[in-house]
Amino acid sequence: MSRPDRNVKISVVVPAYNEAENIPILMEEFSRMFTSSRMYGEVILVDDGSSDSTFQKARECQQKYNFLRVVAHRRNQGLTDALMTGFSKARGRIFVFWPADLQYLPQDIPKLIDRIDGGYDVVCGWKQGSYGIKRLVSSIYNLMSRVLFRVKVHDLNSVKAFRREVMDDVPLRKDWHRYMVVMAADKGYKIGEVKVNVYPRKFGQSKFGVWRIPIGFLDLLSVKFQLSFMKKPLLLFGFLGLILILLGILTGGVTVYLRIAKHEGFRPLLYLVILLVLSGISFFALGFLAETITSVRDDIKASLKQISTRERFGMRRSPQFNRRRSFSSRSDNRPPGRAENSREQKRAGS
Numbered sequence: 001m002s003r004p005d006r007n008v009k010i011s012v013v014v015p016a017y018n019e020a021e022n023i024p025i026l027m028e029e030f031s032r033m034f035t036s037s038r039m040y041g042e043v044i045l046v047d048d049g050s051s052d053s054t055f056q057k058a059r060e061c062q063q064k065y066n067f068l069r070v071v072a073h074r075r076n077q078g079l080t081d082a083l084m085t086g087f088s089k090a091r092g093r094i095f096v097f098w099p100a101d102l103q104y105l106p107q108d109i110p111k112l113i114d115r116i117d118g119g120y121d122v123v124c125g126w127k128q129g130s131y132g133i134k135r136l137v138s139s140i141y142n143l144m145s146r147v148l149f150r151v152k153v154h155d156l157n158s159v160k161a162f163r164r165e166v167m168d169d170v171p172l173r174k175d176w177h178r179y180m181v182v183m184a185a186d187k188g189y190k191i192g193e194v195k196v197n198v199y200p201r202k203f204g205q206s207k208f209g210v211w212r213i214p215i216g217f218l219d220l221l222s223v224k225f226q227l228s229f230m231k232k233p234l235l236l237f238g239f240l241g242l243i244l245i246l247l248g249i250l251t252g253g254v255t256v257y258l259r260i261a262k263h264e265g266f267r268p269l270l271y272l273v274i275l276l277v278l279s280g281i282s283f284f285a286l287g288f289l290a291e292t293i294t295s296v297r298d299d300i301k302a303s304l305k306q307i308s309t310r311e312r313f314g315m316r317r318s319p320q321f322n323r324r325r326s327f328s329s330r331s332d333n334r335p336p337g338r339a340e341n342s343r344e345q346k347r348a349g350s
Contacts, residue, residue: 237287
């Protein structure tokens with residue numbers, strides 16, 4: 001990630017994939033926003049392997065607007081990778097994610113920044129308006145996210161602004177940009193939201209596909225597992241193991257009852273008891289093993305944090321010590337034959 005520039009307050013990252021018709025209009029809107037708000041910032045447009053003239057339009061706009069910087073991927077890598085590329089080039093103290101489809105207008109960006117200046121670390125946009133079938137899918141996704149992660153914002157998958165240091169604590173994998181807010185909340189960052197207007201798409205085609213629904217659901221479970229059960233894995237494996245053992249005990253009780261009271265033997269029930277009990281014990285063993293791995297991971301993180309703290313506060317050796325060390329290392333690196341010859345010459349001279 002590039003070093004921050006104190007003069008650059010905001011860095012707006014705009015991923016674009018086949019949005020050639022929208023780019024000139026969007027850059028004009030950004031120019032109006034910077035002029036009216038008097039904020040000094042930059043726009044980093046990441047062309048994510050577009051097959052149309054998106055990159056050419058962006059370069060033409062770059063010659064017209066001095067706030068615009070253009071980066072291009074050789075092929076389409078997805079929204080998360082495009083965001084990471086933009087964030088790595090950003091110099092501002094506040095990052096802003098903004099789509100290139102003109103469904104959001106930059107005039108709402110100052111509202112997000114005002115909330116950041118008011119003490120929030122991450123500010124989400126709460127979409128106001130009609131945007132087709134995506135509204136239904138988004139509402140279900142946001143409801144599930146609020147239930148699972150208990151983040152009290154209405155819209156997690158919208159435009160957002162956040163402090164630069166948030167990116168240092170939030171790991172992003174492919175398609176995990178949707179869960180940036182919940183991971184930031186898990187790290188203790190203060191989350192807020194403001195209402196932003198959303199408009200129907202005028203140019204280009206929507207990138208929303210049906211396959212994004214099951215992928216998003218699986219990613220939702222994956223993030224929940226990472227944030228909850230990876231910290232205390234025995235809660236998951238132990239809970240499953242306990243249920244299986246209890247089911248095995250109940251099944252064993254039924255087997256004993258049938259054998260004693262009814263004088264009937266049903267061998268598959270006995271096999272089921274063995275399977276349930278052994279599976280429960282196996283889950284408990286996996287839980288204890290995962291707890292051990294988690295503790296080792298935490299110890300490594302703590303050690304790395306201590307090393308980083310020492311380097312940050314300048315706990316290094318003095319320059320005089322380094323010079324002495326370099327001198328001694330040079331003397332130690334002399335050829336062994338030269339040292340032995342010097343000793344023999346002294347003996348011969350004496």
